[in-house]
Amino acid sequence: MNGADFKQAIKLIDNASSVLITTHFRPDGDACGCLRAMMDGLTGRGKRVFGLLLSPPANWYAAMFEKKIPVLDNDITQDQLMEGYFDTCDLIILVDTNSRIQLPGFSPWLEKVRGKKKVLVIDHHVTGDGLGDVELIDPDAAAAGEIVFDLFKTASWPITASIAEAIFIALSTDTGWFRFGNADSRIFHTAAELINAGARPDIVYRRLYQGFSPARLRLMVRMLEHLELFESEQIAVQYILRKDFDDTGASGPDTENLIDECQRISTVEAAALLVELSDGRFRCSLRSKGQVNVRAIAQKYGGGGHTLAAGVTLDGPLEVARQAIVQEIAAQIG
Ligand SMILES: [Mn+2]
Known part of the structure; x- marks a missing residue:
């Protein structure tokens, strides 16, 4: 990515009158932060701006938006999408992803309008499907929010x-509140500029990290009760079953960041959290403190992400999925 790419991106936006902005399913803070920043910025440029989410956001991210962002399948059906719901838009912007697999329900339409509408990608993942006419991709950026900035x-x-x-919000969430290995000097410089521009870390922190519902805390307790350690306590594995959601009253988005809790254990090098899906498969989140490349593991099973944080969906039963992941991590620890 270079200055010419930015110029092309700005030209695409300048030439557009109506813009649809979306991001990956299971939207996180980077996704929602970039979405809101781009929506605000382009509205300020006099564009008609539409936001779309591909799965429901967690409450604390939904609260970031003054006006509710429609969710595909809930507020707009895939049929409506395919039949031209957003056909007035002349530009599509994808933030924090460049992968079809991350755009369930949306990528068929994206494929349909290919060539007819311009697509701008703003992403910091190494792997991608080249979905954009113009792509601002910076794998060195700790968050897609850096590229938006x-x-x-x-x-x-x-x-x-x-x-x-x-x-x-984008920067702070993708770096685990500036704690992870991707929290480089660039991000602190950008954060300082954002604070000068009016961002309030104390308010953001309270909203994002002190906004648990009792149900979510109870779900975390369940998860911690399921903690198991392998390979001289270097590998932490936890799971959450459908029953745990039912018993606690928590919902899917409530699992976000819960995997980070077990990283407090000094010996833990890598962690996995398996969350049972309604179809019996398991959504597996992976984290590493540096020694283990968890993206390589996720990719092997059809997932993706970053070297220190990745995700993949695995077939059940739990025992088989768990064993596979422990073996993969153990092989890297050596
Ligand atoms: Mn991101």
Whole structure:
């Protein structure tokens, strides 16, 4: 990615009058932060802007948006999408992803309008399907929010307090509140600029990290009760079953970041959290403190992500999925 890419991206946006912005399913803070920043920024440029989410966001992310962002399958059906619900849009922007598998229900339409509408990708993942006519891809960026920030700076678009907060949410969540190995000097520089522009870390922290419902805390307790350690306590594996959701009253998005809890154990090098899906498969989140490349493991089973944080969906039963993951991690620890 270079300056010419930014120029092309700005040209695409300048030439568009109506823009649809979306992001990967299971939207996280980076996804939602980039979505809000781009929606605000482009509205400020006089564009008609539509946001779309591909699965329901967690409550604490939903609360980031003044107006509810429609969710595919809930508010807009896939049929409506295919039949032209967003056909007035002349530009599609994908943030924090460039992969078809991350765009369930949306990628068939994207394929259908290919060539007819321009697509801009803003992403920081190494792997991608080349979905954009113009792609701002920076694998060195700790969050896609960094690239959104660079875009605003390059274009000289004003960074309002609201936009600064949205990008701050993107940066802070993808770095685990600036704790992970991807929290480099660049991100602290950007964070400082965002604070100068009006972002309030204390307010963001309270909203994102002190906003648990009692049900979510009870779900976390269940997960911790299921903690098992392998390979001299270097590998932590936890699971959450459908029953745990039923018993606690928690829901799918409540699992976000819960995997990070077991990383507090000093010996733990890598962690996995298996969450049972309604179809009996398991959504497996993987984290590493540096020694283990969890993206390589996720990719082997059809998933993806970053070297220190990745995800993959595995077939059940639980015991088989768990054993496979423990073996993969153990092989890397050696
Ligand atoms: Mn991201």
